[in-house]
Amino acid sequence: QKGETVKIAWIDPLSGLMAPVGSNQLKSFQFFAEKFSKTNPAGVKFEVIGIDNKLSPAESLNALKAAMDQGVRYITQGNGSSVAGALIEAVNKHNERNPGKEILFLNHSAVDPDFTNSKCSYWHFRFDADTSMKIEAMTTFMKDDKDIKKVYLFNQNYSHGHQVVKFAKENIARKMPGVQIVGEDLHPLAQVRDFSPYIAKIKASGADTVITGNWGSDLALLVKAANEGGYNGKFYTYYTGVTGTPTALGQGGAGRVYQIAYGHYNMGGQMDKWSAEFKQKFNDDFYTHSVVRIYQALGDAMAKAKSTDPVKVAAALSGLKFATHNGDVEIRKADHQLQQPLYMTVWQKADKKFPYSPENTGMTLAPVKEFPSYVSSTPTSCQMKRPG
Amino acid sequence: MSTYALELKDLRKNFGKTEIIRGVNLAVSPGERVAVIGPNGAGKSTLFNLISGRFGPTSGEILLGGQAIQHKTPYEINRMGLSRSFQITNIFPKLSVFENLRCAVLWSLGYKYTFFKFLSGLKDANERTDQLLEMIRLNKKRDVLAINLTYAEQRALEIGVTIAGGSDVILLDEPTAGMSKSETSRFIQLIKEVTVGKTLLTVEHDMGVVFGLADKIAVVVYGEVIAFDTPQAVRANAKVQEAYLGSSVADSQVGGH
């Protein structure tokens, strides 16, 4: 396999609402393809083919076809669980109908727990942490904060938001008996421009904490409206660090906005060097750390399988343990969910200790707690169909 | 049982506060040719609009062949056998002359909302359309789009579309407006031809036409019918003289023809 070129099709949005996030991530993939082509143990060369799916499942299937025409056997995607779901189905069907031409799906960011539970697939590997894991870690952190008495669940009305609500309720009931859920809202995805009515409602409910899986403008505008509307509660979020939100947050929300994720802007060591280089090169922030994990895992698995054939690589990936810059991680054999540490961070002024400032806001996400893999790990109901 | 083809009983119409038609009574026997004359703004076109269902009357009755039609829609009235032309040409600009006429023919031949038969297979409709083309002398322009016709040709087509459905009662609103004398006389000939045996109501200002065409004349003044009689009697009617014809013009126009 040495010297072979491994083509990875990146199927994510480059136009429309999610285009900023998409182009950031494509850059990440390209950036690290170059890096890992030099250093991976299998000695392969990675090549990323970016295809715009316009955030549409149907277009993604076109993209898949286009990728296959170019001899691609590995695809990656992450923006939008709906697209991921469609791709999992399509890959399953394709692999079933075209033995010998199998394709692997490396999911970098789609977090619907179903993909590693009821809809789990042998051909799908997730490198992000799913919603259940993130909530697990989040509530573990929150339960130590005695100021939290009344929680409001505020989410986008689509599957990701629904999952956040579901798991948040479950976890709060389990771990934080004294805490009351005083309200719950599902608002339409990326349509609301004025969140003040919602803020008025949240205030009226008396909530001191808001849990939200919102991302993009839905998060930025929410916090902005909260600042203007005189709401002083805390926000527990998923995606504070993602393109666009830091700018919109600006100085507001310092100390009140938390993020749970499998990485952050001040990881230290090699990660910081890369971030700096990335920033210097693209004038953009690197936050999709799963990209690094994907290349690491692929390199290791290909070395182990001594092949780039997806079937063999899949077998090697399943259950693969590998070392990363922040400890060892494992792709759980049962459901192909990467087990990795999670980090709770808070939005605050960048300082000497935590200097990295996304989007040059002068602010940063400072880590407040790290959760080792076992804390956030959640059980799986996956009954995986394995080939052969 | 009424024997009238068309009968108006105390018909009234208000636009906002103004009463435009103020109690019109009129009875037209089958086969009669009636010219409706009157000063500008007297309500002639409005009368036609009421009869043909374009407007609903404020009060009163309209009977077509004995049946009340004052609350019916234009297409229902048309299906009952009344058809009209417009003072301002009102045809289908982007269809050919042939298609204009064929559309007007279809309903009466029973091809209602048909979508399982080809037009080209409708022998009866196509033959009738060709006859019409001949009648209004537009067969040379058969495939020309109506919008590309000259004014006079458009007027002819307007009449063609009106008579195409074979209605028994025909209303023509100033059919010869904007035509030269020669064309007018040709046109009157045409109207006479195509309305043989039919009841005809026509609005006209050209007294030549009126006296040449009509069996009876209805004079509408200020929303009322002030006279309804034979041409001779109307011409002699002093009230009409004063209200409409104006002595000198009446003479020269009538005499001129």
Next chain:
Amino acid sequence: MAAVYKFKPYNVGRWVIWSLFALVLLAAPLVFTSNLSVTMLAQMGIAIIACLSYNILLGQGGMLSFGHAVYTGLGSYMAIHALNAVSGGKLHIPVSLLPIVGGVAGMGFAILLGWVTTRKSGTPFAMITLGVAELVFAMSLMFSEFFGGEAGVSGNRVAGEAFFGLTYGPQIQVYYLIAIYTFVCVALMYAFTQTPLGRILNAVRDNPERVEFIGYNTQRVRYMAFIIAGFFAGIAGGLGALNFEIVTAEVVGAGRSGAYLLFTFLGGATFFFGPIIGAILMIIAFVLLSELTKAWLLYLGLVFLFMVMYAPGGIASLIMMNLRVAKFGKLRQIWASYLGLGLTAIVMLAGAGAMIEMVYHLQLNSALGDTVKFMGATLNAKSLDSWFGSAFVMLTGLGLFELARRQFARDWGEIQTDIEKEIKRRENAA
């Protein structure tokens, strides 16, 4: 009074055209064999049905709808649910007939929703369709039982008994299924234009008021046309469901409706075959153009703007105009002009394109190096040379193009005058 009209049962030209159409459908996947091109061909077939059905409203009925995707989309949903019922053994119909299910669904929804929409015409009609479309789209995200939320509903078309060995597993089989449907639907929709209702629909478009005075209820005419359009839209939707095996909310979205409108118009709403061209372009634009260049939306918008301004009859009208010229044997007089026009346009567009691509590159990909590949040339987005070069190419192109355009306009004008004279002459001779 001899009838001038002659009934021609065998119209040779027509036979040739339809046979050619069938042949193209048949042979296309043999020429374009890659995975992507076969899917694209399949999608073109679907788009052709959808755009033609849209044109029943726009071109034939003068109804500007902003919500046609509602009917294609709901057709898709019904078809995919039916497909799942078939796989689940709850329903026993061959997969080949599922598009009809979509069609019936599309028709059903058209009967239901069309009843309100077609009561109005003109701008109110357009606005109601916009409102209905927004409503249906919003609902699609709210009623996840039926619409499957934003993940959509997926199915597996390899279901039920294989029909003569057709499993519809391989894409090519699906393509031929779509091709057959396309041929039949196009034929049926063409036939519709030749029926009394089809013609009255044209009359309603031109002058609804007068239609009332020749015995037809315009609302009824619009309603029936709407239902028929809904049926064919539904078939397109059903085929889409089989082709993608997944149906998501975007199929009822405003973007889709807008695309139908845009491309039907681009193709040419005034001619029957216009939307077919539009449909083909639509797939090429969405699938290929977006691959080739990041600026595809900009190009699309600009092309559309210029088309509306300079060729409001769409591509079809351009073709027809040239056919007319050809018919009078004058194409030879103008081909040199065309050539000049084409060449200078290419030069101009190459320059403009290079600059647009460089700007996009600077915006989106600057980090990947400064070089852009464009039409075989390598440009450096940060070097003045490239910019001056492109600007120079563009301006030269523009200048030459203007000259060529003037020449062309003259030639074209002359030819039209000649043709006009010729027609007059023939008319007089006749």
Next chain:
Amino acid sequence: MEFFIISMLNGLSYGLLLFMLSSGLTLIFSMMGVLNFAHASFYMIGAYFGYTLTGWIGFWPALVVAPLLVGACGALFERLTLRKVHPFGHVPELLVTFGLSYVVLELVQLVWGRTAVEFPPPEILRSSAFTLINHSVNGLSVVWGAAPAEMCSAADAAIRVVCSPFPATRGFMMLVALLMLMSLWLLLTRTRIGLVIQAALTHPEMVESLGHNVPRVFMLVFGAGTGLAGLAGVIGGSTFVTEPAMAATVGSVIFVVVVVGGMGSLSGAFLASILIGVIQTFAVAIDYSFLTLAKDMGWALSAATQENSFAKLTLSQVAPILPYLFLVLILIFRPKGLLGTREG
């Protein structure tokens, strides 16, 4: 109570922003018969111009200059494209603006990037216009500007104090919208230009033969309409967010406003904007669904129905689509719109 007042004000201010947008659209539609699909795009351009100009010349000058520039762009667009397609009829006109909306979106992204830009309102508008203080003992009171922290907290744990600040940006937005309403009304009723354009709508040649320069008037109207959108853009962009998606999100709502209000009726647009703003704001606050309704009525529901997403749907979740529902109902029952006079 303070919830009601704040919500009402939120609703009104949102409604007034809608009005700022729809007034331009109405102006253009009523005078030229053109449904400007790109109207929201001009709103977006306004926001971006405002953003850039603020960087150069400060917010207040930008507030004046940006709308003028947008208006000039609009006039230029009218001059170069709309005028060309005018003879072809209204559908091509609409389609040209439709195409323009694509182009503008791309151009904006090219120039300013694909993410939101930071366009804060000026210092003076950044604080609160006034603050409502609900004191569980002293009752409701109002303080101009931001309330000092000590007024919003009580030493005694038993006393509950809630401060609800009302942002100054929103107050400013309301003010500008009302001024705009006034001046538009004056323009339309006190000038002859309105008449000229209405007449030119149907008989442009005749108006020209009477000695009026019709093309220039059309250009001015289009420029004025888009300029208004630009003004709304500067204010809306700094109050909410300036991003490439901002056109799409208000785009269809303003059409709803214009249609519900009655095409071409300025007062109708005003009424409809306010109505939609207020209704939408209050709907958000109501967590009422068929399920709760059924419970209140004492109906027993099966478990399956309880899980049905339709039954579970709350009013607050459907709030964003209420305008469209409103639109369809209005068009069915009152096709002229609330205050409209014509149907077509």
Next chain:
Amino acid sequence: MLKVDNLHAYYGKSHVLHGVNFEVGQGEIVALLGRNGSGRSTTAKAIMGLVDCEGQIEWQGQPIQGKKAYEVAHLGLGYVPENRDIFPKLTVSQNLQLGQKSGAKNSRWSFDDMYALFPRLKEREHTEAGVLSGGEQQMLTLCRTLMGDPQLIIIDEPTEGLAPKIVELVGQYLQELKNRGISVLLIEQKLTIAMNISDRTLVMGHGSIVFDGTPAELRQNAYIRKEWLEV
């Protein structure tokens, strides 16, 4: 005052006027006669700059061909089109108001003059013009143009659709215009009126002027009448 020389006009590709020559003098009523479709309305439109044309049109010694319609109107030409073209959504008085030119000084004609001319219009003052009867609309157009205070007025078939009594009235008023020093180019179908009130008659046939002379001369010229006016 108005001098038309070798005027050619086209609708798209169809050549309608083939070299028209005539003059209209100060305070003169000139009748332009001819059959339907002979090109009289087109001549009017060409003068007003509403159709593409070639040739010379001089107005008070100044060439005006190629000027926009509103520029021509500002130079003092008034035009009453044959299809009336009232503004249907505006009221009668608003229609009249639009007849006044922007920035014009005091016109020779006031609203009251117009209402005195046609009392019927006064009655319908605040009605939407679109619902007026054909004849009322005709009166309105005439008045509207007069409000612009033209020095020469081109009237295309003013009596079309008017009751005989009103026709007579219009004839009188045209005479009245002439007395006030306004020139009139009258396009007519009805020979009688045209002959009665005009100082000079032009006969148009197939896009050019085939006769130019006094009404009396025309009366005597049976050939012209037969060939170009009657059929």
